Amino acid sequence: MPKKVCLISFLVACSLWSMPRAAQAQALIPHVLQLNTAQLEKQGLSLAQEAAQLVQFQQFELALPRARLATQLAPNNDKVWLLLGSLHLQNKDYKAAIAALNQSQTLNPQNPDVLFALGSANFQQKNYQAALLNYQAGLKLKPNDPEGLFDLGNAYLVLDKFPEAIAQFNQAIAQNKKFWPAINNIGLIKYEQGDIPGAIQKWQEAVAIDNKAAEPLLALAVALYVKGDKQKGLEMRDSALRIDQRYADLDFLKQNLWGTRLLSDTEKFLQVKR
Template sequence: MRYRIWLLSVLASVSVGASPLPAQALLPHTTRINFGNLEEQALNLAREAAQLAQFEQYDLALPRARLAAQLAPKAYQTQGILGSIYLRQEKYAEAIAALNTANTLKKDEPTILFSLGAAYLRNKNYPEAISNLKKGLTLEPKAASAMFDLGNAYFLTKRYDDAVTTFNDVLNLDNKFWAATNNIGLVEYERGNIDQAITKWQNSLKQAEKVEFLAAEPTLALATAFYRKGDRDKAIQLAVQAMKIDPRYGKIPYLVENLWGDRLVADVQVILSHPQVKQILDESDLSTRQVTKVRPR
């Protein structure tokens, strides 16, 4: 499971006494500026941008966030929300620049540090990711999602013991955090501990079931491990099940994006080429192409 994106949590810091936005505020409109109180208007714009981004309306959110940052460039909230929106759009350089500005303006705001750590993590600057996440966790030690990001940064730098310890810390905070258990399985598989990995992925599925979530990733990982151990019928059955849940996991780049290591990626390819699994993937690709073809312009 890839990093959680710590986004828009800085919204909680935007407090100017305004009530939640009415529905009309989510509709496109031309922003009118009253130059009497620029900072208050900027904070309201930032709040509006954050809410729009939560609905993935980035074409509306980003101009508001940019304007908010221009109107109040020394308000850490406007810079933080702008950086968070850039992060959601995978514009990492812009995200890091805005979030660093926000961090300069307010050094002790953990949500800024968490978002900055996430941006560095996604931009593959792991030392900076670790540094910022640890600083944020010093200020807010019970932030499970940020701790999960830190575990992933350790995993990606092959600090396997630190990764497992951190994922276990996540589970101590939230025993339903199935992705942390899943990622311990990823670590153990890369270390050659296949039986331990199987146990973790089985536990991960149980955790996911408790929150009524069908988890394709640990299902496919289990399939890979069972195939490696020679239980091929069970492996193919699980792989078919995983592809029916989410066929994206049938694509190697998507697995790499979700932090699958070299050993696991190498072993899963045999399963993905199996006729029963490949048929589901081919049908999924065909369905996707057909939807794209008939989508109105």
């Protein structure tokens, strides 16, 4: 009997020891680390700068985690959120891109670059009407931006509003005489409208500005071949595909807004052997 009582007492004592004792716990005051908000923001901006430098060298996978951390350290900086949104856009993560860009716009509604980036995100998801509104809003803040004018022209183009598209492309060219993508896309519209000589003229202008641009060179090759200058067309085709083999892919051409008529003629043209 005495041993049994001692054992019970021991077990009770152990259970009491294992239970939390409020009176003693209150005596322990945890040490709270005092964070310097300004210093954290400074580190966040430094990370954002590193990410931007990595983007210049096409190191997007290394840039993304830095930009993501930068938004946590400097959450009130709209440019950091714009950088993160642009990187998500580069990775085709459109949902994350739009969320980051919306946050940037909330912090600074007057930044046209955010609106242009939102337009790009919507355009790539084929939300063309939303993209058009984004581009228009961006151009209200930055009316003479050639790339913004070009993007708005593309939105009109895919919505089959050809006169409006050409007007925007011409405005882009007025701001930058060497902006050959806008000249090239006027050629795309003219070809769809059946104005092959007009398309040829535009593509010749584009090639004259940049003879290493594969797109207008291949489009010009197709048009010359269809018009009857077959040998020159084939020579240009080979030159264009040596510059960029992707233009032999009809899906890639469709992504670059080539129309139905031009795609049909290009498909036949690419099958011709010299």
